[in-house]
Amino acid sequence: MAGRQDSDNESRRILERVAQETDPSGTSLVARTAKGVRDHVAAADADRADPVEVWGTRIGRILGLLLALGLMVWLVLFLIRGS
Numbered sequence: 886m887a888g889r890q891d892s893d894n895e896s897r898r899i900l901e902r903v904a905q906e907t908d909p910s911g912t913s914l915v916a917r918t919a920k921g922v923r924d925h926v927a928a929a930d931a932d933r934a935d936p937v938e939v940w941g942t943r944i945g946r947i948l949g950l951l952l953a954l955g956l957m958v959w960l961v962l963f964l965i966r967g968s
Contacts, residue, residue, distance in 0.1 A: 926950060
């Protein structure tokens with residue numbers, strides 16, 4: 886019986902999230918995207934009971950973001966110079 890209750894709660898949570906994301910009167914796309922990026926980099930989805938996992942996730946995601954930004958800057962400079 887507990888498995889069904891968990892399943893029902895999960896289903897309700899998913900339906901509420903879909904309703905929030907598709908509501909045209911809700912927050913703007915830019916605000917939702919910014920919040921999603923902030924939550925992703927801050928490791929909001931990591932297990933809060935394990936601080937090593939939280940900090941490891943944060944460090945890894947920040948390094949990945951910096952690497953991606955660095956590669957984009959390099960690409961723009963490469964294209965501007967012409968070769």
